[in-house]
Amino acid sequence: MFKRLTMLLALVALPVQAQEVRLVAQEARDELNAASLLRALEDDASPQDYIAAARADYRRLLTALYSAGYYSGTVSITVDGTEAANIAPLAAPRSIREVVIAIDPGPQFTFGRVAITPQAPQSTLPDSFATGETARSDQISGAVDSSISAWRDIGFAKAAVASQSITARHSANQLNVDIGLNTGPRLRFGPLVVSGSDDVSDARIRQIAGLPTGAVFSPAEVEAAARRLRRTGTFESVALTESDTIGPDNTLPIRAQLSDAKPRRFGFGVEVSSIEGLTLSSFWLHRNLLGGAERLRVEGEVSGITGETGGVDYRLGGTFTRPATFGPDTEYFLTGQISREDEPEFLIDKIAVETGFSRVLSDDLTVRAGVGLLRAREETAFDTRSYTLLTLPLDATLDRRNDPASATQGYFLDVNTTPFISVDGDIAGARLYGDARGYLSFGAEDGVTFAARGQFGSLAGASLTEAPADFLFYSGGGGTVRGQPYQSLGIDMDGRTTGGASFVGAQLEARVTVRENIALVGFYDVGYVGATSTPGEDGDWHAGAGVGLRYNTGIGPIRLDLGTQASGDDVAEDLQVYIGIGQAF
DSSP states (O other), rough: OHHHHHHHHHHHTOOOOOOOOEOOOSSHHHHHHOSSSSGOOOTOOHHHHHHHHHHHHHHHHHHHHHHHHHHHHEEEETTTTGGGGGGTTTOOOOOOOOEEEEEOOBBBBBEEEEEESSTTTTTTTTSSSTTBBBBBBBHHHHHHHHHHHHHTTOOOOOOOEEEEEEEEETTEEEEEEEEEOOOOOOOEEEEEEESSSSSSSSHHHHHHHHOTTTSSOOOOHHHHHHHHHHHOOOOOEEEEEOSSSSSSEEEEEEEEEEEOOOOOEEEHHHHHHTTEEEEEEEEEEEEEESSSOEEEEEEEEEEEETSSSSSEEEEEEEEEEEEESSSSTTEEEEEEEEEEEOOOSEEEOOOOOOOEEEEEEEEEEEEEEEEEEEEEEESSSSSSEEEEEEOOOEEEEOOSOOOSSSSSSSSEEEEEEEEEEEESSSEEEEEEEEEEEEEEESSSSGHHHHHHHHEEEEEEEEOOOOOOOGGGGOOOOSSOOOSSTTTOOOEEEEEEEOOHHHHHHHEEEEEEEEETTTTEEEEEEEEEEEEESTTTEEEEEEEEEEEEEEEETOOOOOEEEEEEOOSSTTTTTEEEEEESSOOOO
């Protein structure tokens, strides 16, 4: 017994030797290389590892040949001249000089007679799965999967393979395929059976999921229900599965297995600008306030600390949202905010309340409508006044970015308009704002990203002196033109500066990854502010340019931008520094 144990330990602890693995094959080399465990072994692998990988490679390499359409191939793997299949798993030699993988793929087969029956109405087999096409095995599985999916899409949830005959005709180098499907009955959605959640009521979970009980089964509806539950943020995990058995009257129960997330969360943010000063922000979030996946988010921000942009700004607000209100894709919201904006050209103390609904029209398109009440006291160079506005905010957002925190592909569009009127009728108008962003990456591992942003704003119906000061447009600073002082571009009225009635801005960035978590950035920003609601009629523009550094972290990239003026009489006169978390856009 002791002797056997000693021999086994000696085998495991064999000294590492230099081995060479050669692949001898004329066809399908890429597929064979990718499939081989031997070819993937590290240089310091032991002889025992090589023997184990070689014995496993026979099946893997044959599977790779089938995937490429070769059904009469032969595989030989020799270890120093001995066929690996003849070497016992625990009888590896003490050293290995050479491993040779010799493959004769034989002729490539084409499809002969092919059939997958029955087919769902208005469905067709893929063009690659047809007589005369290369008989790749993955084309067979793909055609079967698409045929079953076509039946499932119209309600036959239990469609499956009932019979199959796959015959290789070596004399003709052809592969005949005959697959029979059993569609089963057309099913309707049964009840949604909920388990795993202790904090959210089953009734609310069913409301949020919005699974149409009694309607014809649809995989898309199951996926949509899972997305709605995940979108609440209340659950750590969401899994919707179909019952294995068919219920009464050809119904199919769906099981929702949920896991509750921690109900509370908090976070904070920090941003620094050499001109705008320090900005501190924080939030507290409750994910399930009333037991129905309602969310309450309280957030505060203090900005302009030690800045050169007026005084210190304050903001404290809260947002309550209730999913699945008037339908599974409609969310109710109620927001309130108290704020002070002490800007170079105005001072506003404001209380605002807004309520309304947002609706998810698709995975990436959301619309929002509400009604708001705003009470403000405003001081400008022209007047000191108080007013109460009734607002009607409308918004639409289309987000097709691959990563909202640090996008490299896709685009983002947001358009909002806010008609407003004061309760005394003295102030009336509408503010329109649009934000468009696009991203394109290329090179090794998408190491170079071009990012572009366009902004548009227009104020109609109210003059520059009538409109609320914070509804007017300025340019300059981190959100518009980096390198230019904060809100440095406005409209000159009788020697006093005010915001404009129109705005156009553009930001261009080139982000180049130089190391795994480090990227260098070059940027050029421009901004235009006009005195009329139509850009280009009466206004001015300015530009800024600079370089930046990004360091990727688990919570987003840390951003450092250095910008300076790129237009006007003070080109390159000042250096502005911006530090924050997340990309500039």
